[in-house]
Amino acid sequence: EAGVAQSPRYKIIEKRQSVAFWCNPISGHATLYWYQQILGQGPKLLIQFQNNGVVDDSQLPKDRFSAERLKGVDSTLKIQPAKLEDSAVYLCASSPLQGYSGNTIYFGEGSWLTVV
Amino acid sequence: LAKTTQPISMDSYEGQEVNITCSHNNIATNDYITWYQQFPSQGPRFIIQGYKTKVTNEVASLFIPADRKSSTLSLPRVSLSDTAVYYCLPGNNAGNMLTFGGGTRLMVKP
Numbered sequence: 001e002a003g004v005a006q007s008p009r010y011k012i013i014e015k016r017q018s019v020a021f022w023c024n025p026i027s028g029h030a031t032l033y034w035y036q037q038i039l040g041q042g043p044k045l046l047i048q049f050q051n052n053g054v055v056d057d058s059q060l061p062k063d064r065f066s067a068e069r070l071k072g073v074d075s076t077l078k079i080q081p082a083k084l085e086d087s088a089v090y091l092c093a094s095s096p097l098q099g100y101s102g103n104t105i106y107f108g109e110g111s112w113l114t115v116v
Numbered sequence: 117l118a119k120t121t122q123p124i125s126m127d128s129y130e131g132q133e134v135n136i137t138c139s140h141n142n143i144a145t146n147d148y149i150t151w152y153q154q155f156p157s158q159g160p161r162f163i164i165q166g167y168k169t170k171v172t173n174e175v176a177s178l179f180i181p182a183d184r185k186s187s188t189l190s191l192p193r194v195s196l197s198d199t200a201v202y203y204c205l206p207g208n209n210a211g212n213m214l215t216f217g218g219g220t221r222l223m224v225k226p
Contacts, residue, residue, distance in 0.1 A: 043218030091159050107159025
């Protein structure tokens with residue numbers, strides 16, 4: 001079974017530039033998550049989708065971050081304009097159903113962003 | 117949200133049993149407890165999940181006391197490849213956010 005696919009794997013941009021990350025969840029998984037993980041910290045949830053609807057985006061900095069999952073499958077996370085503090089790994093994850101009582105959340109390998 | 121507290125780091129030697137305890141004092145009635153393992157440059161990976169008492173799989177055991185305010189991940193006979201960060205994550209399927217704490221950095225030495 002193919003896992004969660006993310007691209008690009010690594011990205012270096014200058015501050016105030018924009019960047020987009022793409023995620024393809026495991027086939028058939030209804031729920032998709034984007035996490036931000038700063039070096040040395042645990043992952044922080046940015047946004048959760050159930051199919052193509054947003055379940056929670058309360059921790060997404062909406063002035064610069066946006067995410068969409070138009071057809072309920074792939075998702076894109078965009079940052080514009082980027083700040084130095086956005087340097088982190090952006091992890092995409094998916095699970096069969098909402099939440100995980102009995103479900104498992106599967107993570108991709110992440111997209112590493114360095115803002116200089 | 118159930119906030120978690122775990123030791124920041126632990127050291128062990130190959131072949132020993134390692135127990136990592138996580139406290140989650142305000143866990144909700146319908147929350148499960150899931151543990152994840154994360155290696156450098158990789159996303160977290162599911163290890164084990166439970167609701168109460170004891171759960172065992174081929175990788176680890178999970179002990180949850182009756183009050184469910186803590187849980188202990190037990191790794192039998194660790195090897196160097198078990199060096200990683202371990203996270204406990206209470207949560208349920210009611211749509212609440214799944215919040216990772218800082219995790220426990222386990223170092224296994226030869």
